[in-house]
Amino acid sequence: MTSAPAGVSGAAAAAAGPAEAVRGFDGDRYEVIVIGGGPAGLSVGLNLVRARRRVLILDSNRPRHSATLISHGFITRDGVSPLELRALGREEFAAYPTAEFHQGLVGTITPGEGGFTVTSRGVRGSADRVVTAPVVVLTHGLAETLPALPSIRAYYGTALHSCLACDLFEKSDQPLALIGTATDLAERALIVSQVTDDLIVFTNGASDAVTEAEEAALAARGIVVERRPIDDLEGDRSGLTGVRLADGTIIPRTGGFVRPTWTVPDAHLAELTGLERDADGHLVVDAVGATSVPGLYAAGDLTPPGPQQLIVAAGAGARTAAAVARHLLGPL
Known part of the structure; x- marks a missing residue:
């Protein structure tokens, strides 16, 4: 997109x-x-x-x-x-x-x-x-180009953002998602962790987005890496409510960041x-x-x-x- x-x-x-x-x-x-x-x-x-x-x-x-x-x-x-x-x-x-x-x-x-x-x-x-x-x-x-998720435009600019420097503070203390497939995802996750203790990194099935060593380092900081593919985003009138994986699992999230191309x-x-x-x-x-x-x-x-x-x-x-x-x- x-x-x-x-x-x-x-x-x-x-x-x-x-x-x-x-x-x-x-x-x-x-x-x-x-x-x-x-x-x-x-x-x-x-x-x-x-x-x-x-x-x-x-x-x-x-x-x-x-x-x-x-x-x-x-x-x-x-x-x-x-x-x-x-x-x-x-x-x-x-x-x-x-x-x-x-x-x-x-x-x-x-x-x-x-x-x-x-x-x-x-x-x-x-x-x-x-x-x-x-x-x-x-x-x-x-x-x-944003991650290819059907509903991403409905939340981009409100619940989801791409600029960490611009929008990070406003996401303080929320359960956040970081979605992307680029190899700088772990570094971006580290920056996001400044404002929340509840962060999940979604690699959307990309095997090389986060290395095993990076995943271990993130885990030591309490940051979870979710490698399963994403089906779409979930939400209601209040905004984003979760990330739905391809296997049907819904992981509650209220906001976060995407890593575009x-x-x-x-x-x-x-x-x-x-x-x-x-x-x-x-x-x-x-x-x-x-x-x-x-x-x-x-x-x-x-x-x-x-x-x-x-x-x-x-x-x-x-x-x-x-x-x-x-x-x-x-x-x-």
């Missing part, structure tokens, strides 16, 4: 040209195109328009965390809705005269002399666009020859967010190590914005 989604050489910077060569353009020519309007993208955009750069943010308005009602851990915004956080960020960005936001789905990113051409398909009545800029910043995040949406990256990625498909960047393609930057969840807290993504966006602003000045 899926939901949406190296430093730059002096020659590359010269090819982008100094900012003054771009400022005179109108219409569909920008200094920076940011693809993705979450915390990372909005942070990039806000910091760059404050540097008086002409910035376009392209966003589909289909965030991965759309099922989450409340987010936590963002200083001054603890407990805010993720959608409200995006709306506030968009409002702040749009208040600057060189800012523009457009709702659309990115089709292609084509490198060329002096920068990139980006196409997008309009959604919800917005127009299709063909825009250009010397710099593109990718901040569109990841696609998320995260992937980088990459159809629009096809023309970016030489784009370096790690073993998990994340875009490899340097300390300031520059990718292996000159003029192309990335920040947020689609860079290693993957999913991050909202405040961490926003911080990465601010750091990358500073690097992009310097890039646009060209070499000394």
Whole structure:
């Protein structure tokens, strides 16, 4: 079940040209195109328009965390809705005269002399666009595939969550489930055990999700590993009530966490020859967010190590914005 989604050489910077060569353009020519309007993208955009750069943010308005009602851990915004956080960020960005936001789905990113051409398909009545800029910043995040359980969407974002840093405290002292098949399940279980003494790890039949040594270590902490396959989740009007195994056994639980599979949406990256990625498909960047393609930057969840807290993504966006602003000045 899926939901949406190296430093730059002096020659590359010269090819982008100094900012003054771009400022005179109108219409569909920008200094920076940011693809993705979450915390990372909005942070990039806000910091760059404050540097008086002409910035376009392209966003589909289909965030991965759309099922989450409340987010936590963002200083001054603890407990805010993720959608409200995006709306506030968009409002702040749009208040600057060189800012523009457009709702659309990115089709292609084509490198060329002096920068990139980006196409997008309009959604919800917005127009299709063909825009250009010397710099593109990718901040569109990841696609998320949840465990294949028929009723999981009914509880995801309320009883079940994927972000431990965001939602762990609210599950304190409850009988919890941790469901997944990834090999980091034991490590995640250890983190969940900070808030509850009643935790069961469900590997859903995956033999390699938790090793025997890890199971023994978890057992020493009072954490149970359940290896039998899951049929579905149980619940009523009060919410989640249990996990039903394939053999019919129902194990009472009131909440917990799932470990999704995260992937980088990459159809629009096809023309970016030489784009370096790690073993998990994340875009490899340097300390300031520059990718292996000159003029192309990335920040947020689609860079290693993957999913991050909202405040961490926003911080990465601010750091990358500073690097992009310097890039646009060209070499000394």
